Amino acid sequence: MTEPVVDMRGISVEFPGVKALQEVDFRLFPGEVHALMGENGAGKSTLIKALTGVHPLAAGEIRHAGEPVSFAGPAQAQAAGISTVYQEVNLCANLTVAENILLGREPRKFGRIDGKGMRRRSAELLARIGLRIDPGSVLGSHPIAVQQLVAIARAVAVDAQVLVLDEPTSSLDVDEVAELFRIIRVLRDEGVAVLFVTHFLEQVYEISDRMTVLRNGRLVGERMTASFSRIDLVSAMLGREMGVLEEIEHRSGNTPGEPLLVAQGLGRKGSVAPFDLEVRAGEVVGLAGLLGSGRTEVARLLFGADKADSGRVLVDGTPLRLTGPRAAIGAGIAFSSEDRKAEGVVADLTIRDNLVLALQAARGWARPVPRRQADELVAKYVEMLDIRPADADAVVGTLSGGNQQKVLLARWLVTEPRLLILDEPTRGIDVGAKAQIQKVVADLAADGMAVVFISAELEEVVRIADRVVVMRDRKMVAELGGDAGVDDVMELIAGTVDEPAEAEVVVTPIDKAVAS
Template sequence: MTDSSARSADPVVDMRGITVEFPGVRALSDVDFQLFPGEVHALMGENGAGKSTLIKALTGVHRPTSGEIRLHGEPVEFTAPVRAQNAGISTVYQEVNLCPNLSVAENILLGREPRRLGAIDVRACRTRAARLLDRIGLSIDPGSALGSHPIAVQQLVAIARALAVDARVLVLDEPTSSLDTDEVAELFRIMRVLRDEGVAILFVSHFLEQVYEIADRMTVLRNGALVGEYLPDRTGRLELVSVMLGRELGTLEEVERRSGGRDPGTAPVLTARGLGRAGAIAPFDLEIHAGEVVGLAGLLGSGRTEMVRLLFGADRASTGTLGVDGRTVRPRGPRSMIARGVALCSEDRKAEGVVADLTVRDNLTLALQAARGWMRPVPRRVADALVNEYIEKLDIRPADPGALMSALSGGNQQKVLLARWLITRPRLLILDEPTRGIDVGAKVQIQKVVADLAAEGMAVLFVSAELEEVVRVSDRVVVLRDRRKVTELAGDGVTVDKVMSAIAAHGDQDSAVAS
């Protein structure tokens, strides 16, 4: 679609002068935004730029302090998300907000279940859900419990739920953050079909390549204000990133791939020998030394998270041994590994990290307090000094220790979780997808923090689905496929091409170590 074709019709959504204020914070300031039928419009900006706030203003979660929203040319004021949904605006948020204890079909049709003689018709529910799942190319049992499926599948179910409503406006807030390449391609196929049917799609993503592949137009926000509107075929990637950050791109070049961060004479901080868990991951060997970053690469479902959970003691191994500082340990849970100086920043920050109803200060000091024990509270003076130090160091926004965690953007929540563990001064820091759903600027900040930590002598295990990121920060890369470690790459072997080749290789091409 060209710009002229996008503007040949009246906008289906027309937001004018939208301002949203919270106590002490102006989240949006006089923002204009238009969404036309039959287009994919990308909303861009760093975490905290105001993207989620603009979406929530449109969908009835937040009431604008000032400004006007028009839908199909008529003024509207949604007082609740259900009213926006009834008006034809369907939303899929970055964090999956479904009910894991219910079936897939129940989640897709929740509140819209077909009924027979006053009762929910379970068979009709599953039949209708199966049709929607087929539409997005997802082959799972509609009667299975949603919680039995991985996050990526749950995200696709959320999209299927959004499609269950005859929406003329579809809002997708980071829908690809948990999807692999094939699933992203399938989602984009669906988006193009919907676009061609005249659906207006608002697409939020931090993956620039995806935006350039699917978007017809791009709107950039920065610090709650509108920066401008851009066309992908007329705007270079570097120009777009510079506009999003509000500064030149020299900062993006500060993080280069490290080489040989460890001292070869040092003993490993962590050692795994034949460690494995039946049904989860095949036995593997692994060493991580002080002062080095070990990357963990593989496609979705390759066993990355399963390996991490074994190393952290969250799951019990069925084979092999685990050692810390040369001593064999038999972890009885994460607490025993934390006591030995091992920390894990989990992939699923919503379920396993963020305490939304607590303040930023409380979230930051949670792990330190747990390590001290609840009978020995962290002195307020010490806590305040640490909190202020890491808010500044990681550029957490807003820089207010008393702000509720729920008020922060996803990227800033991730920074808080990283800071929570850094405060405990771990010897080994395991980062499982620390930059998932985070904008370019925040990614660079976190990557630089990782490099600095290793330079200071900390051991880091870095897990990411983005191969370029793994290659950029890692001294060595461990490659997984089909829940099995297939090779290690080191030195000049740490390249995106070689990692991809290792992931794609057949079994007889695997090597134990590549260098």
């Protein structure tokens, strides 16, 4: 085996109050595709940024080509032959392909930019990766997949020894992914070391030679891909935190009511494949899958936060014209986002103001919620959810993560929804707060509310859900009953067992009169 081109030893990165990486080792060899795996918050992006000089090290050492290095930033890392292409293409759409590839490194002639030389050099770089486009064409005239390949051409223009690809396939279709993989193999065969970050298991096993798994900022292990079974990989990524929330009784066996919401062939290109889903009153339907499997995308389509381009949604058997979240709220659908900071609580507002936001949106801003009603609602839900401090005027940004999550849940309960969609409601909070939130969910379902419950922690999904819908690679692949165990779900996520036969999902364009 050759010496690693990148050798990171004992890497620790800390932020105020957070240990993002703890003594992580990572090796990258020339001529290999190395997948960096882990769930959200595992430390993948932090490790990349530590390598490229974005984050300083609290401890550890980085060696590049055998020599200790400490880059001051991405530009210095790139000059040393380590190039990164991020999920979002950071190029200039209004410039030509050639100008983007050689931006800042334009060939010059007599002190001026050599336009012909620039197009010729760009053509050589494009030919190297087999991309046949006009270097003089405007970058913005090409689809996102081509723009991403141009970003790769720019990255290798500096004779890169290391190419870091951070979620490069998230917005690509099957054919575009195949073209990207062809180019990755070309570069690998030339001796370039490729660090590949993705959440798609199928792609990992198709393209990678080796993989490293992180979990909660720590190294789980490094293995050759061929010797790492999918079920072992999923187990390594998720961990097995058994015993959490044991006091919550398994709800399997609860008798649900009539179908409340039915999705038929609902889908969005590039987001999630068309799916059928039925949610009945008084039941909890769990959505299980790895990050990037399509769980959140399903939730956003059901709430109208994203617009579907196929299928429809019916509520009580009647097609719903789901034009956006306000229409969903009007139909009795509530959605608590996984990102409570960006899409959930408003940190600078009080508990009272946060709690009545959704109700105010449903009423319209011309009909403000009376102060007396707001105070009564706050008192009710602060007591029900044990929100601390029990002060309506407390600023939400000063509350703990668990109490912020309770405020967000209370906001939607105030609207008295018939269907409550919860996306990662217990992530990042302590066990006590988890127990309280899950008990509330169980009680709500027992009282007749329909709940869609999304969580990366499979133990809590199978414990609380009456049915578990399994997602993989942005598709619904199976549905399991309430007696399903964690191992059953993990095998389906990993794709190691045959998926149950299901009726074919009929994909139909959205009806303009009945948008869903």
